Amino acid sequence: xxxxxxxxxxxxxxxxxxxxxxxxxxxxxxxxxxxxxxxxxxxxxxxxxxxxxxxxxxxxxxxxxxxxxxxxxxxxxxxxxxxxxxxxxxxxxxxxxxxxxxxxxxxxxxxxxxxxxxxxxxxxxxxxxxxxxxxxxxxxxxxxxxxxxxxxxxxxxxxxxxxxxxxxxxxxxxxxxxxxxxxxxxxxxxxxxxxxxxxxxxxxxxxxxxxxxxxxxxxxxxxxxxxxxxxxxxxxxxxxxxxxxxxxxxxxxxxxxxxxxxxxxxxxxxxxxxxxxxxxxxxxxxxxxxxxxxxxxxxxxxxxxxxxxxxxxxxxxxxxxxxxxxxxxxxxxxxxxxxxxxxxxxxxxxxxxxxxxxxxxxxxxxxxxxxxxxxxxxxxxxxxxxxxxxxxxxxxxxxxxxxxxxxxxxxxxxxxxxxxxxxxxxxxxxxxxxxxxxxxxxxxxxxxxxxxxxxxxxxxxxxxxxxxxxxxxxxxxxxxxxxxxxxxxxxxxxxxxxxxxxxxxxxxxxxxxxxxxxxxxxxxxxxxxxxxxxxxxxxxxxxxxxxxxxxxxxxxxxxxxxxxxxxxxxxxxxxxxxxxxxxxxxxxxxxxxxxxxxxxxxxxxxxxxxxxxxxxxxxxxxxxxxxxxxxxxxxxxxxxxxxxxxxxxxxxxxxxxxxxxxxxxxxxxxxxxxxxxxxxxxxxxxxxxxxxxxxxxxxxxxxxxxxxxxxxxxxxxxxxxxxxxxxxxxxxxxxxxxxx
Ligand SMILES: [Ca+2]
Numbered sequence: 001x002x003x004x005x006x007x008x009x010x011x012x013x014x015x016x017x018x019x020x021x022x023x024x025x026x027x028x029x030x031x032x033x034x035x036x037x038x039x040x041x042x043x044x045x046x047x048x049x050x051x052x053x054x055x056x057x058x059x060x061x062x063x064x065x066x067x068x069x070x071x072x073x074x075x076x077x078x079x080x081x082x083x084x085x086x087x088x089x090x091x092x093x094x095x096x097x098x099x100x101x102x103x104x105x106x107x108x109x110x111x112x113x114x115x116x117x118x119x120x121x122x123x124x125x126x127x128x129x130x131x132x133x134x135x136x137x138x139x140x141x142x143x144x145x146x147x148x149x150x151x152x153x154x155x156x157x158x159x160x161x162x163x164x165x166x167x168x169x170x171x172x173x174x175x176x177x178x179x180x181x182x183x184x185x186x187x188x189x190x191x192x193x194x195x196x197x198x199x200x201x202x203x204x205x206x207x208x209x210x211x212x213x214x215x216x217x218x219x220x221x222x223x224x225x226x227x228x229x230x231x232x233x234x235x236x237x238x239x240x241x242x243x244x245x246x247x248x249x250x251x252x253x254x255x256x257x258x259x260x261x262x263x264x265x266x267x268x269x270x271x272x273x274x275x276x277x278x279x280x281x282x283x284x285x286x287x288x289x290x291x292x293x294x295x296x297x298x299x300x301x302x303x304x305x306x307x308x309x310x311x312x313x314x315x316x317x318x319x320x321x322x323x324x325x326x327x328x329x330x331x332x333x334x335x336x337x338x339x340x341x342x343x344x345x346x347x348x349x350x351x352x353x354x355x356x357x358x359x360x361x362x363x364x365x366x367x368x369x370x371x372x373x374x375x376x377x378x379x380x381x382x383x384x385x386x387x388x389x390x391x392x393x394x395x396x397x398x399x400x401x402x403x404x405x406x407x408x409x410x411x412x413x414x415x416x417x418x419x420x421x422x423x424x425x426x427x428x429x430x431x432x433x434x435x436x437x438x439x440x441x442x443x444x445x446x447x448x449x450x451x452x453x454x455x456x457x458x459x460x461x462x463x464x465x466x467x468x469x470x471x472x473x474x475x476x477x478x479x480x481x482x483x484x485x486x487x488x489x490x491x492x493x494x495x496x497x498x499x500x501x502x503x504x505x506x507x508x509x510x511x512x513x514x515x516x517x518x519x520x521x522x523x524x525x526x527x528x529x530x531x532x533x534x535x536x537x538x539x540x541x542x543x544x545x546x547x548x549x550x551x552x553x554x555x556x557x558x559x560x561x562x563x564x565x566x567x568x569x570x571x572x573x574x575x576x577x578x579x580x581x582x583x584x585x586x587x588x589x590x591x592x593x594x595x596x597x598x599x600x601x602x603x604x605x606x607x608x609x610x611x612x613x614x615x616x617x618x619x620x621x622x623x624x625x626x627x628x629x630x631x632x633x634x635x636x637x638x639x640x641x642x643x644x645x646x647x648x649x650x651x652x653x654x655x656x657x658x659x660x661x662x663x664x665x666x667x668x669x670x671x672x673x674x675x676x677x678x679x680x681x682x683x684x685x686x687x688x689x690x691x692x693x694x695x696x697x698x699x700x701x702x703x704x705x706x707x708x709x710x711x712x713x714x715x716x717x718x719x720x721x722x723x724x725x726x727x728x729x730x731x732x733x734x735x736x737x738x739x740x
Contacts, residue, residue, distance in 0.1 A: 023101045023521075024159050025587075027174070028192045028529050029077070031070050032096035035188050047072070073186030074098075080172050084108070084162065091522045097191075099525045104159045110143035112158050113150065123300045126293035127678040151225035153588035156195055160587055161302060163193075192529055194584045199524075201226070202580040209573055215239050217291070224292050228588025230411075231579070233288070234536045235572065237594050238543060240284060242568035244277045248550065249565040252558030261468065262620040267555045267612040271648075274551040274605035275656050279663055282598065286671045289592040295675075297590045301409035308406055323408070330405050338401045342423055345394050349424065352390065353431045356383050360432075361440060362451055365466060387428065394424055411589065415596040418537040422544070422600055429545045433478065433553055437471050437611075442618055468556075468619040475556040479549050483567045486542055491574050494582040534583035539575055540597045543568075547601060551608035555615050606652065613648030617641040 041047050050072050081088060081100070085108040091099040104112075114137040120126055135142050147155075165171025175187040205226075209215065220239065224232035248270055255266035289295040309323030360379035367375060398420040407413040440447055444465045546564050554560035579586070618641055 022103055023196060024104050024156060025102045025163065025193060025195050026525055026529075027077075027100040027102065027190055028093075028525075029074060029098045029100065029186070030096065030189050030191050031074070031098055033070070033189050034066055035069075036065075037069065037188075050076075070189060073189050077174075077186050077190070080167070080174075084170070084172050086163070086172070091519070091525060093522055093526050093529075097526075097529075099522070099529075101521070101525075102159075102163075104155075104162070106143050106147045107140070108162075109150075109155065109158065110146040111137055112162050113146055113154070116158050116161070120300075123296070125296045125300055127290060127295075127674060128682045153225055153228040157228060157588040157590070165302065192584075194528065194533075195587050196524060196528060197580060197585045206573070206577055206580060209576055214243070215572065217288070220288070221291065227579075227586055228590060229292050229294050229297075230536055230589040230591045231586055232292070233285070233591055233594055234539055235576070236284075236288060237281065237540075238568060238572050238575070240281055241277070241543060241547070242565065242572060244273070244280075245550070245561055245565040245568065248273050248554070248558075248561035252554065252561045255558045260620065261472075262555055262616050263558065264616055264620065266558050267616050270551055270554060270561075271605075271609050271612050271652060272655065274547075274601075274608050275652070275659055278598070278601055278605055279659055282593070283663065283669055285593040285598075287669065290671050290674050294590050294592045295671075297592050298409075298411060301411050301590070303408050304410050304413060306403070307408045309408075325406055325408065330407070333401075333405050338405065338420070341397065341401065342420060345397070346423055346427060349390060349394075349427050350431065352386060353427065354435060356386075357432055357435045357440075358451065361436075361447075365470075366448065366451065391424060391428075395421065411591060411595070414535075414537065418541070419596045419600070421537075422541060422596075425541050425545055426548070429478075429482075430548060430552065433471070433474060433556075436474055437553075437556070437615065441466050441468065441471060468622050471619070472557050475549075475553055475560065479557075479560050479563060482549070483546075483563065487567075487570065487574060491578050491582070494578075498582075528584055531582065531584045534579055534586045536586070537595075540594060543571075544597050544600055544604070548604045548607075551604055552611045555612050606649075609649050609652035610645055613645040614641065617644040 036042075037047070051068055054068055054071055054075070077100070078088075081102070085105060086102055087105055088100045088102045091101060093099055114135070121128060135146070137143065137146070150158075161171070163172045163174045165173065167173040174190070174193065209219075212219075215235075217236070220232050220236040223235055248266075251266055251269050255263040259265060286295070289297075303323060307323065308325070310325050310329075311323075312321045313324040314320070315322050356379050359382065363372070363375045363378060369375075398417060402413060402417045402420065405416065407416060448465075546567075550561045550564050
């Protein structure tokens with residue numbers, strides 16, 4: 001056991017000790033912010049009274065309106081924190097910032113956690129367990145015990161809920177600038193609210209991972225205990241996905257050496273792989289949800305402060321009053337406004353993209369004029385100036401629509417947003433391959449004919465028409481540069497840019513720095529408040545796009561899956577490093593699977609049945625154009641290709657249904673077993689409490705009772721009576737037959 005323990009990751013043995021003096025959260029308050037509260041607040045009685053008190057107090061005579069507002073909100077914030085029992089100390093930072101370093105005392109935390117557990121038990125989150133019912137949570141010894149057993153992520157999760165829960169529910173109701181705006185807690189002045197990195201632990205963790213070849217579920221559980229399930233699900237997913245790429249990588253290698261291009265065997269294998277990967281991942285995710293106590297958690301998430309309920313309604317089950325917004329309204333908004341808008345945007349985007357691709361094809365393959373070497377870069381230049389600009393506009397709209405749809409919980413909000421954004425990731429990543437593979441190469445004659453009609457058409461000379469090697473070239477380029485660029489973008493560039501700007505800032509602020517005392521904590525806070533907020537969806541989208549490259553297109557070049565496999569080994573580690581160094585530490589959020597991405601994976605997997613069938617039937621027996629009859633589209637070929645694609649798609653659904661059914665019925669999962677056992681244990685505990693032992697009620701006692709005897713005798717009598725009646729009935733029938 002001790003040997004095993006030694007091999008486990010350093011996070012496993014972690015207790016809540018951080019260098020930063022045991023701070024749970026840090027709030028950054030900007031005292032130099034120049035904003036005026038809206039009219040309704042300025043005129044509110046409470047505000048007027050508060051300001052009056054402040055300007056009259058202790059003769060300090062602050063006359064500046066702005067300073068009065070700052071003071072008013074600072075005072076409010078501190079009061080509210082103290083009122084719910086939170087301890088804090090204040091650190092002065094540069095540029096007029098103040099940091100509230102928050103720590104939750106054991107007593108408050110233990111009671112909060114206890115409440116949290118009871119709520120979870122009632123709502124059916126996690127594995128039902130009522131081990132808390134015997135505890136006297138007011139006893140300091142018990143409190144200490146509860147707190148010492150908490151994992152960091154549970155601790156931070158409970159405290160986060162306490163801080164952000166609205167005041168009428170007993171929380172502090174903290175919202176930051178970008179969430180709530182004006183609020184009693186001074187949301188407009190609160191620029192950020194985060195938890196500090198535990199640097200020592202991060203370093204140990206990264207070191208531990210870089211030495212290990214494969215990561216186990218225990219490693220993922222350690223991440224869950226430290227960062228929460230939203231992050232740990234990403235790493236668990238990436239690990240499973242990485243491992244699952246091994247078979248396609250091997251088969252791809254074999255296909256490359258022993259089969260023709262566009263191997264039928266590899267194509268079928270990749271589609272099957274994508275189906276079974278999703279099925280198996282879902283099973284694994286369900287088991288993780290049990291292990292991590294988050295099954296059903298998505299239904300009980302905290303309400304977002306921006307959520308605008310229509311009214312409060314009484315919950316039919318619990319009898320509590322809960323904010324309510326009808327789901328059908330969201331659906332209508334989504335279907336009538338958001339989807340048409342997304343489709344419109346997508347069409348517009350596709351058109352622009354199509355033009356760029358046409359220019360690219362034109363320059364690379366058809367253009368023979370002067371400056372060709374430079375001209376080749378023009379499409380990329382157009383692309384890289386236009387697309388980010390369009391993307392920004394689109395993302396703004398997506399955000400707006402998402403707000404408009406009015407989601408109640410943050411997780412749902414984030415997931416719906418990720419869905420909207422992925423449409424663009426999809427177009428950006430796959431459009432060029434789709435245009436080249438589905439239009440340009442198969443219909444090159446017509447395509448070039450169309451291009452010749454454009455103003456620059458006269459420059460087109462007759463060249464050999466493109467074949468599948470053009471597609472292979474595109475794919476190899478995309479998958480190689482894509483992975484390398486991503487690695488750079490994620491880890492090296494942010495690191496370098498911070499080093500450079502840091503050095504520049506350091507040169508400017510040199511004198512200031514020397515004046516300040518060596519306050520390590522203030523320094524760490526100043527450094528981390530500059531960092532961006534980590535969004536796990538960015539990492540998911542990267543991996544989902546890669547999944548698309550493998551399942552949709554790797555038949556073009558089977559080494560694609562091997563490259564992805566290798567990339568993901570590095571990705572696992574580099575993403576961990578990235579999260580520790582380039583971002584603020586994510587506060588623990590919960591999720592019970594990988595959110596919207598599982599649906600997107602399924603769509604990609606379905607598309608893979610179409611693309612693989614298409615590529616095989618069009619390109620496997622490809623003959624150069626010159627050897628065919630001139631100028632005629634091969635309609636017979638087109639029809640048979642479409643037939644193959646449709647059959648492949650139907651077979652896809654058949655296999656998917658059979659596969660899902662097989663795993664559901666024939667391979668029993670641990671999940672149901674664990675849930676059932678927990679439920680029975682919990683029921684038995686309750687029964688035992690009211691004096692009934694175990695699940696078998698004592699029957700002997702019941703038989704001895706006179707009432708029972710009476711009941712039995714009566715039943716016996718009734719039964720006898722019934723049979724006699726039936727028998728005499730028969731006799732009557734016989735007699736009546738005789739009469740006839
Ligand atoms: Ca990544």
